[in-house]
Amino acid sequence: MVRILCAAIAATLVASAANAQLKVGATLSLTGPAASLGIPEKNTIDLWPKKIGGIDVTYIVLDDASDTTKAVTNTKKLITEDKVDVIIGSTTTPNAMAMIDVVAEGETPNISLGGSARIVDPANPKTRWVFKVSQHDSLMADAVAVHAKAAGITTMGFIGYNDAYGEGWLVEMKRSAATAGIKMDTIERFSRTDASTTGQVLKLMAANPQAILIVGSGTPAATPHKELVARGYKGRIYQTHGVGNSDFLRVVGKDGNGSFLPAGPMLAYEQLPDSNPIKKVAKDYITQYEAKFGPRTTFGGHAWDSYIVLNKAVPEALKTAKPGTKEFRLALRNALENTKDVAGVHGVFNMSALDHNGLDNRGRAMFMIKDGKWALAGAK
Amino acid sequence: MDFSIAALLTQDGLTNGAIYCLLALALVLVFAVTRVIFIPQGEFVAFTVLTLASFEQNKLPGTVWLLIALAATVLLAEIVAYRKEPGRMLRAMAASALPCVIAAAIVWAVFAMQAGFALQVAATVIAVTSMGPAIYRLAYQPVATAPVLTLLIVSVAVHFVLTGLGLLFFGAEGARTSAFTGSTFALGSMNVSGQSLLVYAFTVGLVVAMALFFKYTLFGKALRATAANRTGARLVGISPNFAGSLSVTLAAAIGALSGLLIGPITTVYYDSGFLIGLKGFVGAIVGGLASYPIAAGGAIFVGLVEAFSSFWASAYKEVIVFTLILPVLLWRSFTTTHHEEE
Structure with missing residues (x-):
């Protein structure tokens, strides 16, 4: 037993x-x-x-x-x-x-x-x-700076989240922009819950930089974006990898066309060459x-x-x-x-x-x- | 800042202020009749936008399930409350649960028929408004005589429950609805958008309608009587439960209309309602939660301050708006004499 x-x-x-x-x-x-x-x-x-x-x-x-x-x-x-x-x-x-x-x-x-x-x-x-x-946000900020510099952009406005994400990007973007010789003078904040960003957008447009970087995540980043387009901003709009979902595309609608963002290659993996191991x-x-x-x-x-x-x-x-x-x-x-x-x-x-x-x-x-x-x- | 920027900011501030104004009026109404500080007011706004947006994306709005869940809970509550009196039980059910069931059926029908924009709007307003009686029945009626603080805590709870349900039924992402009108009008050197004119017209119309309602209709007078003296109103045959339910239903309807107005202007999330409602609340506080005209003025002032502070100091925008409440509270505490709650 x-x-x-x-x-x-x-x-x-x-x-x-x-x-x-x-x-x-x-x-x-x-x-x-x-x-x-x-x-x-x-x-x-x-x-x-x-x-x-x-x-x-x-x-x-x-x-x-x-x-x-x-x-x-x-x-x-x-x-x-x-x-x-x-x-x-x-x-x-x-x-x-x-x-x-x-x-x-x-x-x-x-x-x-x-x-x-x-x-x-x-x-x-x-x-x-x-x-x-x-x-890292620094990696992405460099991408934006390099891309903007290649297009001959020398002035950039910034409108970002009023939180750690926005602040982190601001610090990194200032550094990257300085390296690329891009001036960043107009810096505005908004928050995810803002019903309107008219004030900030008017101030950015008064400074009229050649490009504007919007730092937000998901659909709230569409609020200043749509406002800029509605007010007739003619420069280039950059977003960050924080908007990498289809909901952002849905909310920003046709106003989003022609804007740029750095993101992980997976976002459109179909367009990568077959040799890329990520694909x-x-x-x-x-x-x-x-x-x-x-x-x-x-x-x-x-x-x-x-x-x-x-x-x-x-x-x-x-x-x-x-x-x-x-x-x-x-x-x-x-x-x-x-x-x-x-x-x-x-x-x-x-x-x-x-x-x-x-x-x-x-x-x-x-x-x-x-x-x-x-x-x-x-x-x- | 030049004139055109100031004009644009004023326009933006007035548009948002008009919406805060509607919410402030609803808050004053509910508080006057029931002594409830109605924190979930903003949720109605958010639910309206999300429902209409679901229609536009050709998805069955989560509102249907929300309404069915509400109706089921209310039915259960009525069964428990009137288990000995089937007659009263049925009547109570017809008042509190039936609107939700009918509204759910309407929303479903409009979705199934692929009906046009106007019907979608109507179904959305009906759906959100019908939540009013159910919410009052479930959350406030059982504690209607409790102190203001208890009612406030219940309000906070209702707010969290509705936000959670919003996340469950509508998802985490925001939505915008399409504008009622895309036209713009030139007014001197500046453009005024048709949507903001619509907001002003709607707000003025609603304020006038409310004034007429309170002055000339029996229901309006009943609400005013309850607000003035609850016991007295009861003695002359006005049911406090009915008055409470009616006021919350009106608040829900106002919330729904505000949602229609704000949907095309901004992206709304399942939890956006709170902040919008809070700004209405700041306006309502200016009026001491008692005066409709002062509350309306206060709310429009909040909208203007918000617009101008977003231009001058965007990082501190919310701080500036909510700091407004401090001098108002100070001024009120010096000028009004405090009397104990009856």
């Missing part, structure tokens, strides 16, 4: 070792102001496979309501109660920044989806645990996504890129430790840091101890809105 019992216990132990599970936690902004970004991210996580690196995966997705405090609470819960091996999120820069301390203390790798470079730069003992798969990955993801959830968004793409880098890192980490242990989380962190030449839907990742983002110029392309659709744009 005792022997049978022992055998049973042994069998269970073996079975549980074989059934070692990877736990992926996510805190995303599914409600509140950033919901239009967070929802496609969650949809994308629904597309993640049931097995990564040959072991079963459990997913725990929490909503942080676009709220910094809630993001921190969720992160603590995921680390202490659910004991996850990796945390995805959060959606926005302010939330992602607030999570840094918590994941560092809990020694749990974090793949952030927020936009600002400040989430992982500069590299320090805290950001050691944080990785980021979306393009195949993007096609695979977007086909799955569009079949189930409707039009693609760049935000969902970031969530898919988190899967792509994890998919490479998990098998590496499994060589040293079992999921659910501190050793595994450290091994996973190290493996993520050693991500080399991994093609995602937004670019090719090459991470290092000093660069926890790893995207280069292949991670951005200039797009033009043409007949209400995204089209790859030329060099100027």
Whole structure:
């Protein structure tokens, strides 16, 4: 009897070792102001496979309501109660920044989806645990400056969100513009909830710069855009990669035609040459996504890129430790840091101890809105 | 700043101010009759725009499900409340749940028939207005005699529930509706858009209609009587529940009309209503939540301040608008004598 019992216990132990599970936690902004970004991210996580690196995966997705405090609470819960091996999120820069301390203390790798470079730069003992798969705003600002300079533009106006996203872009754009010899004098702010941006637009138009950069995310960025067109602005309008969803195209309508934006290549992967490694990955993801959830968004793409880098890192980490242990989380962190030449839907990742983002110029392309659709744009 | 910029800003400020003005009037109306600070007022505006936008995109508006959900909850509430009196139960259901069911059917029919713009607008207004009695029945009627603070907390709860339902039924992204008129008129050196003229005309028309309603109709007089003295009104046979329900329904109708006006001007999200309503509230506060003309003036002033501050200091626009409330509160606390709530 005792022997049978022992055998049973042994069998269970073996079975549980074989059934070692990877736990992926996510805190995303599914409600509140950033919901239009967070929802496609969650949809994308629904597309993640049931097995990564040959072991079963459990997913725990929490909503942080676009709220910094809630993001921190969720992160603590995921680390202490659910004991996850990796945390995805959060959606926005302010939330992602607030999570840094918590994941560092809990020694749990974090793949952030927020936009600002400040989430992982500069590299320090805290950001050691944080990785980021979306393009740095600096990378995108450079793209805008280079593109504008090539078109002979020397003055640029700025109208941006009255929050961390807008401020981050303003700092980066001022730097990029100065390098490219573009003057940025008129700087205006607006907020997502503004019913009217007439005042700001009139001031921009009084200064009459050759180009105007609108920094917003999703459909609110259409408000100043439509106002500029309605007031007869003749210069060039730039948007940012924050507008990379079909809802923006729907709301901005024909007023959007002829404007430019830098974004991840996935936005119009069909137009990439076949030799581009991103094309195949993007096609695979977007086909799955569009079949189930409707039009693609760049935000969902970031969530898919988190899967792509994890998919490479998990098998590496499994060589040293079992999921659910501190050793595994450290091994996973190290493996993520050693991500080399991994093609995602937004670019090719090459991470290092000093660069926890790893995207280069292949991670951005200039797009033009043409007949209400995204089209790859030329060099100027 | 030259004259043309000032004129454009004034036009923009007046247009938004007119919409805030409608909301301020609705807030004053609901507060006077029920003592409820009606925070969910803005939600009606947002739901109107999103419903009409769904029609325009040839999608079945989420409003149908929202109405059915409301109706089902109300039915349940009536069954629990009148389980011993089937006759009263049916009458109560007809008053609170039936409008939602009919409105849901109308919205569905208009969608199925691919009806024209005018019918879409009508169905949208009916749908949003019919939420009024249901919301009053569910949230406010059971606590109608509670202190103002309790009613305020209930309002906050209703606001959050409606915002959450808005996200569920309409999604996170915003929408715009097509303009009623694309024409512009030249007035001296500046262009006035037909849409903003429409906003002014509508607002003036509605204010006049409300004034006539309160002065000459029996329902209007009943509302005024309830506002003046709740117990007295009850003694002469005015049901406070009926008056409350009617005032919230009127507020919903005003919200729906404001939504029609604001939809073509700006992008509206499931949660945009709150901020629009809040600006109306600032206007209503100027009138002490009691005076219609002062509230209307206050709301238009808010619109103008907003337009000019977005030109001079766009980063501080909201701060400037909401700081307006401080001197008003100070002035009111010095000039009015405080008396205890009856």
